[in-house]
Amino acid sequence: MLDLSPTRAAGLERLQAFAPEAGRAYATGRNADDSENGYPAVSVLSPWLRHRLVTEAEVLDAVLARHAPDAAAKFVSEVHWRTYFKGFMELRPSLWAGYGRDVRRQLDRVQAESGLRSEWEAACKGETGYEAFDHWARELVETGYVHNHARMWFASLWTHTLGLPWELGADFFIRHLLDGDAASNTLSWRWVVGLHTEGRTYLARNGNITRYTNGRFEPDDRLAGRAEPAGGMPNPPPGAPPQGDDWSDADGVLIHEDDLWADHVLPRMEGAPTAVLLSPEGRSPLRVAPKVLGWTRAAAEDAMRERGIAARWLDGPEEAAAWARTESLAKVVTPYAPAGPAADALRAAERSGLPLVRALRSYDARAWPKATAGFFKLKKAIPALTAHLPQRGAA
Ligand SMILES: Cc1cc2nc3c(=O)[nH]c(=O)nc-3n(C[C@H](O)[C@H](O)[C@H](O)COP(=O)(O)OP(=O)(O)OC[C@H]3O[C@@H](n4cnc5c(N)ncnc54)[C@H](O)[C@@H]3O)c2cc1C
Missing domain, CATH: 1.10.579.10 (DNA Cyclobutane Dipyrimidine Photolyase, subunit A, domain 3)
Incomplete structure (x- = not known):
């Protein structure tokens, strides 16, 4: 049974247990979908990484402390696929908006077409x-x-x-x-x-x-033998990478589900009024599974508990703006959220009057500009990018 507890301690424990396997064993075993044995060849760290309850830098640091870069190359490169995809979409945020429109259109068809x-x-x-x-x-x-x-x-x-x-x-x-x-x-x-x-x-x-799948599934001759490309929005040309804002005089903090640990922001904002705005329900026009909503909420609660922060829990973008007014906040800093539901909610809060500035992580600032085309350009930069990890001397 997989333990996917929504706590930072559980994520760190999983990282510690997996780090010895992240070298050549991962490279040779990672393709196996061995669900019956709890996926021993892969990390299953994605729920923590996706919400940055454990960060990419922490994972890469732990793995590179145990393995030579060559031995860990496959795992390190897989972690950078996450980074690449985030960068690719952040340089083309209209892909997220376009996807949202197309999902709604397809869901309308589901309503109208019984077949x-x-x-x-x-x-x-x-x-x-x-x-x-x-x-x-x-x-x-x-x-x-x-x-x-x-x-x-x-x-x-x-x-x-x-x-x-x-x-x-x-x-x-x-x-x-x-x-x-x-x-x-x-x-x-x-x-x-x-x-x-x-x-x-x-x-x-x-x-x-x-x-x-270790022979769990027999060949099925009904599987398609050809794959025609689908129609849909082509990739727009990349825009300029985000720079992040100056937040040196921020007087409040807003945390969201894209960066719960926020270790580039929270340690420097101790004592400042802090609120949490979660928007996982924005992942779909339909009802997001209660398990997902519950995981995200519990993970955010754990992050605040671990940091000893008595955060204000906000019910939506308008309440975020009202919170800043009540606290008389002039500049609220939030970890930079790439294109997605959290960024959508933050923009809505700004429209309601929240004075927001965005703190871009150096990890993202270095990598995202490399996501202009295919993965290769970012992959080539991995040695330079990992040289800047916190335990290797940079923030
Ligand atoms: C159709 C499809 C949909 C996907 N949807 C998501 C999604 O919504 N969220 C998500 O986090 N991942 C998604 N992935 C990517 C990938 O499948 C998961 O990140 C990975 O399976 C997580 O398992 P793991 O932590 O054991 O990975 P490991 O193999 O242990 O890899 C370590 C980490 O590297 C990153 N990573 C590994 N493979 C990929 C990849 N192909 N793309 C991006 N990052 C990767 C993840 O952060 C992962 O936790 C999707 C892949 C496919 C093919």
């Missing part, structure tokens, strides 16, 4: 008759976690075999994943249907599924 509705319902309930697919659908809903390879296979079956719109699959994922993330999720689905790397689709193969 599509019953296929969509069967897929979400794990009742399609495709054994592996149905297993992952139920696993997702029950646990909130699915192995990376299974996510790829699932997305391939959803789109190429079942012929369902990819946006509905991305929405199903983000409503149930504990690590549900605007950038990693949307862009991974776009990658499967040939929108991220234009025209290049990902197609699940029987042999691959059988091999990496």
Whole structure:
């Protein structure tokens, strides 16, 4: 049974237990979807990393303290996929807005077209008759976690075999994943249907599924043998990377679910009025799974408890603005939130009058400008980027 407790202590414990395996063992074993044994070859750190209850820098530091860069190269590169996707979308925030519009359009179709509705319902309930697919659908809903390879296979079956719109699959994922993330999720689905790397689709193969699930799933000759690229919004050209604001004279702090530990902000703001604004329900137009809402809330509570902060819990963007007025705050600093529901909620709070400034992490400031095109450019910069990790001398 996976322990996905929404506490920083549980995340750090998992990191400590996994760090010895993050070298060559990870590189050779990571493809195996060994859910029956609790995924021994992968870290299962994504729920903590996604909310930065444990940060990328902490994970990379712990791993590089134990392994030579060569030995840990695969794991370090995978962590940078998260960084890359966030940067890629932050340079093109209209991808998140466009996805939001397209999901709504597809959900309207679900309402209007009974055939599509019953296929969509069967897929979400794990009742399609495709054994592996149905297993992952139920696993997702029950646990909130699915192995990376299974996510790829699932997305391939959803789109190429079942012929369902990819946006509905991305929405199903983000409503149930504990690590549900605007950038990693949307862009991974776009990658499967040939929108991220234009025209290049990902197609699940029987042999691959059988091999990496240890023979749990037999080859199924109904799987699509071809994958046509989907239509959809092409990648816009990259915009300028964000700079972050000067927050040296901030007098209040606003925490959100994209950066709960906020170790670039909170230690310098001790004693300042602090509030928490969470918006995980903004991940989907439909109801986000209670398990996801509960995890996010409990993780935020744990972060505040660990820091000894008696934070004010805000009910929405308007209440954030009202809180700042009541506290007479002139400048409220918040960790920079990349394109996604938290950034949407922060902008709404600003529109209601919250005087907000954004503190950009040096980790993001260094990496995001490299996310202009494919992963390779950022990957090439990994030695330089990891040289700047906190334990290696920089903040
Ligand atoms: C269709 C699809 C949807 C996805 N949706 C999400 C999502 O909503 N949120 C999310 O966090 N990840 C998403 N991923 C990426 C990836 O599957 C998960 O991050 C990974 O499975 C998490 O498991 P882990 O922590 O055991 O990973 P490990 O293999 O232990 O890797 C360590 C860390 O590296 C990062 N990482 C690894 N692989 C990837 C990847 N392919 N893309 C981005 N980051 C990666 C994660 O932070 C992960 O925790 C998606 C992938 C696909 C194919």
